[in-house]
Amino acid sequence: MKMPVTDPGVIARREQLATGLRAIVGAEWVISEESERAPYQCDGITAYMAMPLLVVLPASTDEIRRVLLFCKENGVKIVPRGSGTSLSGGALPVEDGILLGTARLCNILDVNPTERIARVQPGARNITVSEAASPHGLCYMPDPSSQIISTIGGNVAENAGGVHCLKYGVTSNHILGLEAVLMNGDVIHLGGNYLGAADGSLDLIGVLTGSEGLLAVITEITVRLVPKPETARVLSMSFPSVDTACHCVGAIIGSGIIPAGLEFMDRKVLDAVAPLIQETFDASTAALLICELDGCKSEVDALVQSVTAIAQKEGAIEVRASNSDAERERIWRSRKLAFAAIGKICRDYYCTDGTIPRNRLPDVLAKMAEFSKKYGLDYANCFHAGDGNLHPIIMYDSRKPGDLEKAEEFGADVLRTCVDVGGVLSGEHGIGVEKRDLMTHQFTTTDLEQQQTLRCAFDPTELLNPGKMFPTPCRCAEFGRMHVHNGQLRFPDVPRF
Amino acid sequence: MLSHIPQKLLDSNPDIALSSDIIGNCVHCGVCLSHCPTYTVLHNENDSPRGRIFLIKDMYETGGAPDSKTVEHLDRCLTCLACEAICPSGVEYSKLIGHAREYVEEHYKRSLWQRSVRSTLEILLPRPELFRLSLYAGKLGRPFRSLFSGTIRAMLDMVPKNPLPAIGKINKPGLYASPDQPATGQRKKRIALLTGCVQNTLDPAINDATVRLLNRHGVDVVVARGAGCCGAPAEHMGDEDKALPYVKANIDAWLREADSPEGLDAIVINASGCGTSVKAYGHVLRNDPAWAEKAARVSAMAKDITEFMTTIGLSKPVIETGQRVVYHSACSMQHGQRIVLPPKTLLREAGFEVLDVPEGYLCCGSAGTYNLLQPEIANQLKDRKLKNLKSVHAQIAASGNIGCITQLADEAGIPFVHTVELLDWATGGPIPPAMAKMAH
Numbered sequence: 058m059k060m061p062v063t064d065p066g067v068i069a070r071r072e073q074l075a076t077g078l079r080a081i082v083g084a085e086w087v088i089s090e091e092s093e094r095a096p097y098q099c100d101g102i103t104a105y106m107a108m109p110l111l112v113v114l115p116a117s118t119d120e121i122r123r124v125l126l127f128c129k130e131n132g133v134k135i136v137p138r139g140s141g142t143s144l145s146g147g148a149l150p151v152e153d154g155i156l157l158g159t160a161r162l163c164n165i166l167d168v169n170p171t172e173r174i175a176r177v178q179p180g181a182r183n184i185t186v187s188e189a190a191s192p193h194g195l196c197y198m199p200d201p202s203s204q205i206i207s208t209i210g211g212n213v214a215e216n217a218g219g220v221h222c223l224k225y226g227v228t229s230n231h232i233l234g235l236e237a238v239l240m241n242g243d244v245i246h247l248g249g250n251y252l253g254a255a256d257g258s259l260d261l262i263g264v265l266t267g268s269e270g271l272l273a274v275i276t277e278i279t280v281r282l283v284p285k286p287e288t289a290r291v292l293s294m295s296f297p298s299v300d301t302a303c304h305c306v307g308a309i310i311g312s313g314i315i316p317a318g319l320e321f322m323d324r325k326v327l328d329a330v331a332p333l334i335q336e337t338f339d340a341s342t343a344a345l346l347i348c349e350l351d352g353c354k355s356e357v358d359a360l361v362q363s364v365t366a367i368a369q370k371e372g373a374i375e376v377r378a379s380n381s382d383a384e385r386e387r388i389w390r391s392r393k394l395a396f397a398a399i400g401k402i403c404r405d406y407y408c409t410d411g412t413i414p415r416n417r418l419p420d421v422l423a424k425m426a427e428f429s430k431k432y433g434l435d436y437a438n439c440f441h442a443g444d445g446n447l448h449p450i451i452m453y454d455s456r457k458p459g460d461l462e463k464a465e466e467f468g469a470d471v472l473r474t475c476v477d478v479g480g481v482l483s484g485e486h487g488i489g490v491e492k493r494d495l496m497t498h499q500f501t502t503t504d505l506e507q508q509q510t511l512r513c514a515f516d517p518t519e520l521l522n523p524g525k526m527f528p529t530p531c532r533c534a535e536f537g538r539m540h541v542h543n544g545q546l547r548f549p550d551v552p553r554f
Numbered sequence: 555m556l557s558h559i560p561q562k563l564l565d566s567n568p569d570i571a572l573s574s575d576i577i578g579n580c581v582h583c584g585v586c587l588s589h590c591p592t593y594t595v596l597h598n599e600n601d602s603p604r605g606r607i608f609l610i611k612d613m614y615e616t617g618g619a620p621d622s623k624t625v626e627h628l629d630r631c632l633t634c635l636a637c638e639a640i641c642p643s644g645v646e647y648s649k650l651i652g653h654a655r656e657y658v659e660e661h662y663k664r665s666l667w668q669r670s671v672r673s674t675l676e677i678l679l680p681r682p683e684l685f686r687l688s689l690y691a692g693k694l695g696r697p698f699r700s701l702f703s704g705t706i707r708a709m710l711d712m713v714p715k716n717p718l719p720a721i722g723k724i725n726k727p728g729l730y731a732s733p734d735q736p737a738t739g740q741r742k743k744r745i746a747l748l749t750g751c752v753q754n755t756l757d758p759a760i761n762d763a764t765v766r767l768l769n770r771h772g773v774d775v776v777v778a779r780g781a782g783c784c785g786a787p788a789e790h791m792g793d794e795d796k797a798l799p800y801v802k803a804n805i806d807a808w809l810r811e812a813d814s815p816e817g818l819d820a821i822v823i824n825a826s827g828c829g830t831s832v833k834a835y836g837h838v839l840r841n842d843p844a845w846a847e848k849a850a851r852v853s854a855m856a857k858d859i860t861e862f863m864t865t866i867g868l869s870k871p872v873i874e875t876g877q878r879v880v881y882h883s884a885c886s887m888q889h890g891q892r893i894v895l896p897p898k899t900l901l902r903e904a905g906f907e908v909l910d911v912p913e914g915y916l917c918c919g920s921a922g923t924y925n926l927l928q929p930e931i932a933n934q935l936k937d938r939k940l941k942n943l944k945s946v947h948a949q950i951a952a953s954g955n956i957g958c959i960t961q962l963a964d965e966a967g968i969p970f971v972h973t974v975e976l977l978d979w980a981t982g983g984p985i986p987p988a989m990a991k992m993a994h
Binding site: 095114142206404 | 588598600605606624
């Protein structure tokens with residue numbers, strides 16, 4: 058993985074920089090011993106590691122502001138980090154940069170049931186927001202699988218998704234206000250503490266959500282809370298082929314029903330999960346769909362009937378509907394244990410994350426079988442079918458030389474295919490370093506330049522999370538000046554101030 | 555997670571070879587951080603299970619003596635095993651940390667002070683007579699507690715404020731037989747009871763209540779001659795060599811009873827910390843051909859008192875209960891032994907209204923000898939637990955582990971009793987002493 062050139066001068070000044078940072082955040086919150094920095098070398102992807110220069114754990118917006126100014130003065134890079142669960146290497150450290158952790162900023166500041174909002178610090182864990190809202194009958198809907206530990210700050214940075222995002226939307230649909238610190242030390246406030254607070258301004262919340270820590274450090278978030286659904290039922294539907302299951306996904310959505318979740322698991326996943334849940338799956342089952350329907354009871358019961366009828370028409374072998382919360386939990390268990398179960402049948406796996414138009418599911422899944430043969434690596438499929446968000450699980454053995462590289466190439470081929478059929482590189486994990494070099498496959502040079510110009514507007518120093526998202530440095534310095542191409546100004550006719 | 559532990563180390567040390575496999579199962583997802591008490595209060599990756607797995611990997615990869623920072627973070631682990639219980643990938647953290655502690659004790663030279671504290675605890679805790687004497691000494695020292703800090707102060711704080719309870723009824727080996735005809739009419743059963751070392755000194759009423767409860771349900775109780783401390787105090791501090799004699803003595807004592815003509819239906823333990831330890835005998839001795847099978851047999855027979863009572867069924871309560879009981883599940887109970895429902899179900903069957911503690915997965919800071927060795931962190935966790943415990947406004951608090959009871963009872967503001975004391979009271983025993991005292 059190619060990363061920006063390391064500045065040995067910064068590394069040589071580690072102790073001096075640590076002293077300066079200790080004066081800001083307190084001695085115990087700057088981690089400088091090598092043995093203690095080591096566990097911070099990677100996030101949720103262990104294939105990529107780098108030793109951070111220092112780990113800094115501030116406790117307030119003001120401390121973050123002063124840390125950023127200090128880093129700007131000293132030319133030190135900054136990699137922001139929540140709980141370190143990124144699956145795209147978003148929090149992968151750089152050797153000449155500090156890792157700025159939000160672990161101490163973990164409080165829920167306010168829950169307001171009248172405005173249906175919660176104001177939280179960036180290090181608050183996703184699930185704690187719903188727990189705090191629960192006594193009011195409310196919840197925070199975006200629910201990435203990592204929700205028990207991933208932080209709201211990280212969720213915003215990666216625009217995290219989750220099972221229920223098909224019906225309720227991803228993180229960006231639930232953020233009402235942000236406080237963030239820019240590299241020049243400015244503290245900006247976007248939106249506010251009620252639903253329409255951001256109306257009438259440029260959608261900068263939308264710009265920061267999914268910006269992967271390249272634009273600013275988010276220090277406070279106001280999220281939207283919604284009423285907890287009154288009831289929910291789950292259907293487990295087995296199909297004789299991957300194709301029929303994929304068609305059923307299209308048929309359900311096409312009928313106008315928006316399930317709370319619609320998940321796909323192939324036979325390999327079912328076989329891996331079976332021993333963990335002490336269940337067997339019919340031999341003729343090639344794929345299983347799990348469909349959750351929520352709302353008020355009469356609505357859910359009617360939807361269960363409609364989806365059952367659609368599934369049967371599409372050739373389902375068996376359709377089972379949950380009749381109690383315990384049954385619902387049991388059906389979900391197979392999906393929730395899927396990744397752990399795969400972990401038990403292979404030494405390592407690599408899971409990537411592309412999104413495609415739903416009607417292209419059968420084509421892309423067929424392509425995966427071809428790639429599997431090409432690279433000689435086994436794979437399994439378990440993904441958010443309703444929104445076409447693929448999570449191919451590529452199995453490999455990290456002890457075998459070259460196996461990881463093959464798995465990465467396999468993943469890259471899948472992602473290129475996603476883009477080729479009109480999809481995108483990431484559904485919810487973000488670009489990070491993992492998909493960075495594939496960005497040129499999805500975006501034209503002009504598209505990428507526009508995105509980079511925006512980045513430079515926020516962080517002209519390019520010190521924030523360098524080496525992530527964009528395959529080349531931004532050259533902000535050039536954007537700042539008059540841009541001269543082939544001896545000619547761009548748009549020479551436009552009058553200038 | 556991939557590790558590069560030198561082949562020589564893997565070949566020469568089966569514990570490290572096993573550790574390497576376990577490290578391989580960790581996918582670094584971070585779910586364990588959410589349930590880790592030290593990460594919750596310290597916010598440092600190094601004080602989380604995922605961080606410690608990394609430190610352990612590096613320690614073996616580098617070889618030789620670990621640095622003081624690595625040891626500090628490994629020492630801070632409570633071994634509450636909340637991480638292991640929640641890990642989606644089934645990483646056996648308990649084995650990793652256990653082996654790592656042994657490695658630390660073998661390769662790292664602790665300060666003279668640390669060494670003396672540790673060996674004092676190793677000597678005192680497993681020996682009821684000595685422990686009792688030291689508590690008397692502690693009572694003399696208690697008025698001067700403010701002169702001390704750290705471990706000494708924590709030790710003085712642990713000394714009960716009230717007069718030490720008299721030695722209990724279950725104080726020597728022998729048979730504590732049930733009436734000839736069990737009240738519930740089942741076949742008579744026979745079990746061995748681990749009386750525990752610390753528990754029988756600090757609160758002998760627990761064993762008395764346990765025996766009454768079992769006898770009432772037609773169960774003969776044997777306190778096997780030669781059985782004593784389960785070995786956990788030394789084990790917690792990574793000193794396996796000092797733990798093994800206790801382990802082997804217990805195995806011999808219990809198997810002698812199991813192989814006698816009367817036989818044994820179970821080895822019953824009423825301190826979940828000890829229960830976790832006995833259930834791990836099979837693992838501890840797995841590489842010792844002379845002991846592996848015997849140890850596995852003992853571990854298979856070990857049952858927490860609430861597991862055992864669930865299998866034989868609790869008789870109907872004979873008094874009007876209905877009090878609001880907040881049940882504090884010890885880490886060794888819910889995470890170590892994964893016993894979650896049986897104690898609560900039994901309390902409900904006995905007529906109590908059972909409430910859970912918010913953040914119930916977090917350790918109270920007691921954790922064996924932890925509150926003595928890491929008083930600062932232990933106190934933070936204690937305060938957090940007490941706040942959560944008080945938030946549900948219960949009338950009685952119950953738990954299945956003497957360590958937690960000692961840690962929390964003084965400041966809980968309500969009587970803090972062992973689960974069996976409530977079950978015994980409801981089915982015909984006397985009111986638990988802590989409740990009688992509070993009533994006055």
